[in-house]
Amino acid sequence: MKFLEAGERAVLVVRRHWFVFLVEAIVIAALATLPLIFIALIPQSVADTVSVSERTANILGFLYMLWLTILWIILFVRWTVYFLDVWVVTDRRLVDVQQKWLFHRSVLTARLDRIQNISIDVEGIFATLIGFGDVKILTAGDDPDIIIRTARAPESVKQRILELHNQVIERNRQTFKDGVQ
Amino acid sequence: MSTSSLSAFPLGLSLSGVLSILFYLVLFVALLMTVIFLYHWLRYNLGVFRAIIVIGIYGVGLFFLMTTALGFLLSI
Structure with missing residues (x-):
């Protein structure tokens, strides 16, 4: 990882829960089936009166394939943004790499010894059942507060960061x- | 009256011409996005193997969709 300092070691890498991406994928899949649903909803009485020539069918097929291609690209854009949006806890710092869009990336860092409080926020049925939530890390001084959004197993993430925080304080x-002396 | 004045599309383009332009536009965007994906997946040291898998799936899907679209376009 390029943002690590010399001698620094990544201890924990946290990403958003896969469920977040699954929801986006389901929305894209729904958009992909939208034209088919629209055609299926045309009443039989109306469909009987409209004669679709082979040429028209080919044009519709062509446009539908282009629609699927655009959705396919959007799916991979969302996957890339999801995958590059990451929080890295090292033995010294907490690094928040926010991939907001393909060409919009910001990196926040906070020293572990500056952490004052860590709280977790699990909200909603799916978050409770599947086990993901926000981990809010409050820091002292000029270091920014960091929120690990929709992290998998937020309680264990919190525990691990606290352990590392205590190790740094002790060191x-x-x-x-x-x-x- | 010339043929172009009968066309419903600008510049006297035929329907096939408009659809062809549409196809080339999407093809251009698809190829551009492939380069952008490669850039992102290879730049941040996420692993070459992982990058190949992701870009491979993307590329195979894209190839299938674009060739099917081209098949329809040539049948029009």
Whole structure:
């Protein structure tokens, strides 16, 4: 990972829960079937009166294939954005890589020893049943607050970050003691 | 009266001509997006194997859809 400093080690990589992408994929699949549903909903009495020539059928088939191609591209755009939107917890920092769009990427970092409070927010039926939610990390000073959105198993993510936070605090304390002695 | 003045499309294009332009436009966007996907999946060190799998699935799907669309277009 390019944003890691020298000697820094990635301990935990958190992505949005797969359910978030599944919902987007279902919406795209619904849009793909929309023209077919529209044709199926035409009453038989109306359909009988309209004679569709082979040429018209080919034009409709062509337009439908173009529609599917556009949706196919959108699906992969959404998948790429989903996959590149990531939170990395290292042994020193918390890095929030926000992939908002294909060419819109922002990276926030917060030092682990600056963490003041971590809370989790699981909201909704699916989030409760499947097990995903937001992990809100409040930091001191100028470091930005970071929200890990729709993380899988938010409770364990919180625990792991707290463990790493305590390790960093302990390491800093030890370094300070060694410096005084 | 010339044929072009009878056309329902601008510049006297025929329906086949308009559909062909549409096809080339989508093909251009599809190829452009392939390059953009390759750039994103290879740039951020997500793994070459993973990038090949994702771009491979995308490419196979795209090839199938575009060839089917071309088949319809040639039958018009």
